Amino acid sequence: MDYILRATAGDGSVRVFIANTKETVQQAFLHHKTSPVMSAALGRALTAVSIMGIMLKSDDDLVTIKINGNGLGKGLVVTGDNKGSVKGYPLNPVVDIPLKPNGKLDVQNALGExxxxxxxxxxxxxxYVGQIPLVSGEIAEDLTYYFAKSEQTPSAVSLGVLVDRDYSIKQAGGFIIQVMPDADEDIINSLENKLSTIKPFTTLLEEGNTIEDILNILLGNFGVNILDKIPVKFYCNCSRERVEKALISIGKHELETIIKEDKKATLHCHFCNKDYDFNEDDLKTLLNECTK
Ligand SMILES: [Zn+2]
Structure with a gap:
């Protein structure tokens, strides 16, 4: 089961969110049939948004990341709440480009500028809307820039997705670490040192480390205090009922036109890739419910 740990270290001067999101990213892969590089792009964004959702204060709050790029992948949209539910979709799910020279999936090139x-x-x-240019296209670096520029919060962001040979998701997860203005110089230096030498997140997971272990590797020397453990899942709240409401809300005239010209309608949910089909009778029933 996927979850996020919310923790502090250094007497509260550092706050940490660390997540394993393998099942969440696997669900996204199953919904969208993404090629590996887009699984990585979408999975990184889902991981980030699951954490940024937990950072929200109220139960009704939502956070969305939209990336638009001139690469073949075109971009993606991911939304999450503060209860660990995330959903998202790539603008183009299948991109086939060469790996980077270091053998890694080339998310940067798939998204472009x-x-x-x-x-x-x-x-x-x-x-609230904050926008930055893509500074790297690898998503983690872009979010680091976003936090510094738009939220004035120095942050370290690490996001990783490891895709298996059969394209399923082998590992996924990441962390966001934020240093409060009152943080001790020693902690900042030690953390910077750790971050520059630590293995990639998915490598640590592959080696059998839990996110508790990774948290310890990162900040064990500074009194880690785990505050919360929040389950994370890919969840889309679309339903036939919601889609019916949307159809009713377009109004009598529009609905009559659809019935006359097409005799059917299909509404598509981008987030989970589901189609909702309505035949002529379905549409006539909805027409009766139209009040305007
Ligand atoms: Zn849906």
Missing amino acids: GSLTVIKDMGLKEP
Whole structure:
């Protein structure tokens, strides 16, 4: 089961969120039939958003990351809440490009140049929107830049997805570490040192480390205090009922036009890739429910 640990270290001067998201990314792969490089792109974003969701304060808050790029993958959209539910989709699920010289999936090239937008819907009239240009296209580095630039919070972000030979997800996870302004110089130096020498996240998972172990490797010397363990899952809240409501809301005239011209309608949920089909009778039933 996937989960996130929320923890502090150094008497609360460092806050850490660390996640394993293998099943979540596997579900995304099953829904979208992504090629490996897009599984990696989507999986990294899902991992980040699952953590950024947990950072939200209220149960009704939502966070969304949109990446738009000029690469073959075009970009992706991922949304999460503060209860560990995430969903997302790639704009182009199948991209087949060569690996990087170091043998890693080339997410940077698949996304290309473009922008990363963070949207936080916190029940206010206007959502918070922060946008940065893609500085690397590897997502973790872009989010580090985003946190520094848009939220003025120095952060270390690590995100990893390891794809198996059969394209299933072998490992996935990551962390976001944020240093509070009152953090001790010793902790900052030690952490920077650790971050520059630590093995890639998925390598640590492959070696059998749990995220508790990785947390310890990163900050064990500074009194790690685990505050919370939150389950994470890929979850789409679409349903036939919701889609029916959407169809009813387009209005009598529009619905009559669909019935006359097409005699059927298919509505597609991008997030989980599900189709909802409506035949002529279904549409006529919905027409009767139209009030405008
Ligand atoms: Zn859906």
